Amino acid sequence: MRTIPPELVKRYEAEGWWTGDTIGDLLARGLRDAPDAVFRVHSAVRPWSGTFRDVERVARRLAAGLRERGVGPGDVVSFQLPNWMEAAAVFWASAFLGATVVPIVHFYGRKEVGYILRSIRPRVFVGAERFGRLEFQPDLCADVPVVGVVGRDFDDLLAADPWPGVEAVDPALPALIAFTSGTTRDPKGVVHSHHTLGYETRQLAGLYPPDRGRQLTSAPVGHFIGMVNAFLIPVLDGTPVNLSDVWDPAQALALMRSDGLTVGGGAAYYMTSLLDHPDFKPEHLAHMKYAGLGGSSVPAAVCDRLARLGITVFRSYGSTEHPSITGSRHTAPERKRLRTDGDVLPGVEIRLGEDGEIFSRGPDLCIGYTDPELTERAFDEDGWYRTGDVGVVDEDGYLTITDRKSDIIIRGGENISALEVEEALLGMPGVAEAAVVAAPDERLGEHAAAVLRLRPGRKPPSLGEMRDHLERMGLARQKWPEELHAVEDFPRTASGKIQKFLLRRDIAMRA
Structure with a gap:
């Protein structure tokens, strides 16, 4: 892990930004104060409805079951689950035990999951038997001592009696490792301590409007921000949890009407x-x-x-x-x-x-990566x-x-801002999203390529129509994309960010 300058540590502690609380402490207090808050999963596959008290009981029975199997402070507990109740139970149980939790986005495939498990060598892995393209692959977990599969044998991990307390651990130690797949080929393991994760949770909660309403969380809980929004902030605030295991605009719009969600x-x-x-x-x-x-x-x-x-x-x-x-x-x-x-x-x-x-x-800055x-x-x-x-x-x-x-395109020695061109393209009728990336060019080294997602029922513009629009917008001619592609949707990270390195790769392969 990185070395944090002592003067910063003293300042963060003096200001109360870093406290003696662990994530387990924060959860235990919040669950105690709002036991009857609603916890609901809106799913065609695994719907669930109950209260914080109900989920906490599952989490504490899981904590007791894992403790019986030798899991304790500092051990690594990993899960790859959709936005289901069991994901909350695994995360909360890990926090109560002082273990380091590693959520894995549920749509990561064999390559990413294998890389992550080899990197962290978890003591526990909990997965889903099947969900969409996700399927439990036992060979990837062959070296993991404790394995549970939701939909098959997850309940076998639950002890009869719940774990009663919270293990005491140093809040400077790792609480969570979040693997993020953005601009790099292999996911990066970002390590957060109880200090950094606790402060981020409190700070993010403070940014939200008090009258924001009952939120629907569809961002994957296997991703850092989805997990914080689903399993930490509502507990601190005592507000209901409403999860959806897929992002379906039709479902979200229907839930606004039927359940008053936002x-x-x-x-x-x-x-x-x-x-x-x-x-x-x-x-x-x-x-x-x-x-x-x-x-x-x-x-x-x-x-x-x-x-x-x-x-x-x-x-x-x-x-x-x-x-x-x-x-x-x-x-x-x-x-x-x-x-x-x-x-x-x-x-x-x-x-x-x-x-x-x-x-x-x-x-709230992480304490380093799993890769030194x-x-x-x-x-x-x-x-x-x-x-x-x-x-x-x-x-x-x-x-x-x-x-x-990494988004700056260097065309014949001149820098082109991808963001500037994207902003101009979004002014075209029918364009819902635009991404501009570098494409190989034998003469200039690279040039700009535009990739568009269109609104329903709209036809892609021609290259000439795009250039006419950019000329009307006053964009310099050398910044105009020299090729144009349309897609049904973009490859995305768990947070919805467009994975431009995949677009660059696909365009280069066509060249």
Whole structure:
């Protein structure tokens, strides 16, 4: 793990950002204070309905069963489950035991899961027998001492009597390892301590509007932010948990009407897929009061579209490594909420490198990677994290992300901002999402290629129509994409972010 400068540790503790609480302590208090809060899974495969008390009992019986099998503080417990009740039980049980939990996104395949299990060597693995394309593969878990499969033998892990307390562990030790698959070929294992995860949970909860309503969580709980939103923040707040194990805009719109649930943001894709769905009606807007957007670049065109509908948009910026770097409150001036990614959050510091790259540090910054080489490259001795993102800070201290360093296209020695071209493309009629990536070019080295997802029923524009639009927008000719592709949907990370490295690979293979 990285070395955290002693002066930062002292500051974080003195300010109360880092406390003596473990994640198990936070959960135990929250569950004690709101035992009757509703916990519901909206699923065609494994629906479930109960209360926090009911889920806690399963979690504590699981904790007792794992303890009987020798699992305790510091051991690694991994699970690959959809947004089901059992995922909460595994996470909560691990926290009560002081174990390090490793959630795995349920749609990761054999290659990713095998890599993760080899990296962490868990003592426990809990999976699903079958869900969509997910199927339990016993050979991957051959070296794991304790294995349970939901839908087959998970209940065999439960002891008759629940585990009564919370194991005492050092809150500076690892609480969670979140594997994130973004721009790299193999997932990166990001390690968070009880300190960093606890602070992130409290900080993120503080950004949410108090009248946000009963949220529907469809983001996979195997992903860092989905898990925090589903299994930690509601417990701290004593608010209901409503999970969906697939992102289905039709289901979300139906639940708004039948159960009064709300969808409050995430990646911009979640909001636009609702607005573009044929079942969307003006009355649904009553359940879409707020849109907290983040997880990927937030196009200005999307912000403007939501704002015109009366939705209060506020943006934030972070990553699995440093989850909450900047953010706008829902009460901030509209220009700041729509056009920036917010100002730095309490305890967080940022600075910009000579090329505009953002460096950050703060109480919610992870403590390193499972790969020591990644840790050494990403963090310096003063505690700064190299984000790989490029931005600018305005006179009021609000940050705007202008590029990802890996998204800069170098055409014949000239830099092209993919984000700038994407913003222009989103102004075309019928375009729901746009991604611009580098494509190989024998003469220039590389050129821009545009990949579009269209709204339902719309036909792809021609290359000429796209160029005419960009000329009207005033975009310099050398920035125009030189090839155009249309897709039904993009390859995405668990948080909805477009995986551009896969687009670049597919386009290069066609060349």
